[in-house]
Amino acid sequence: xxxxxxxxxxxxxxxxxxxxxxxxxxxxxxxxxxxxxxxxxxxxxxxxxxxxxxxxxxxxxxxxxxxxxxxxxxxxxxxxxxxxxxxxxxxxxxxxxxxxxxxxxxxxxxxxxxxxxxxxxxxxxxxxxxxxxxxxxxxxxxxxxxxxxxxxxxxxxxxxxxxxxxxxxxxx
DNA sequence: CCCTGATTCGC
DNA sequence: GCGAATCAGG
Numbered sequence: 001x002x003x004x005x006x007x008x009x010x011x012x013x014x015x016x017x018x019x020x021x022x023x024x025x026x027x028x029x030x031x032x033x034x035x036x037x038x039x040x041x042x043x044x045x046x047x048x049x050x051x052x053x054x055x056x057x058x059x060x061x062x063x064x065x066x067x068x069x070x071x072x073x074x075x076x077x078x079x080x081x082x083x084x085x086x087x088x089x090x091x092x093x094x095x096x097x098x099x100x101x102x103x104x105x106x107x108x109x110x111x112x113x114x115x116x117x118x119x120x121x122x123x124x125x126x127x128x129x130x131x132x133x134x135x136x137x138x139x140x141x142x143x144x145x146x147x148x149x150x151x152x153x154x155x156x157x158x159x160x161x162x163x164x165x166x167x168x169x170x171x172x
Numbered sequence: 173c174c175c176t177g178a179t180t181c182g183c
Numbered sequence: 184g185c186g187a188a189t190c191a192g193g
Contacts, residue, residue, distance in 0.1 A: 020176065035186050037177060042184065176193075
C-alpha cells in the first residue's frame, strides 16, 4: 500500500479528529498503526491531544552517543510549559456513550451483561463479535466484551451461540 | 495484558 | 520515505 494523496488526506483528517493510530490504520486498511504513526511524524503533525506525553526519549544502547548529549542539554535547558490546553477538548469522541441504557433483551435463558458497543473497525482478535442492533443502521455495533479464551464471542454470547447438543435437543 | 504515541534505523 | 521493532507510559 502506498500513500496516495487521498489516503494522506484521510489520515490527516482522522488524526486531527483525535482517532488513535490503530483506529486510523484500521480505516485506511493495508497499513499497521506503526505505519500510520511513522507517516504522521513525517508529515510533522504530531502532538494533537495529549495521549502520551513526549518526555526525552533515549532508548537502545546503539552507537553514536553523540546526540544523547544534545537531548540532555535540551532537556535541562527546560521550558516545562508543556501546553495541555486545547488538547483535552479533542479527546471526546464516541468512547463516552451512555451504555447504561436498559438491559439487553433476554436472549433465551442466558443473561448477557452490558456490551461495549464497538464499531466494526474497533474489533480485535479478542473482542466479542456478537452483533447488536440492525446492521443497516448507523448505530449498529458489536458486543465487544472480552472474548479472549472463548472464541469469537464473550463467554456470555458464546453460551448463546454454542449451545451443547444435549441442551439444544432439550430446548427443541 | 491490553492499549497509546514516540523514536530509531535498516531498507 | 517507509514501517517494524522497540521503547515508555496509561
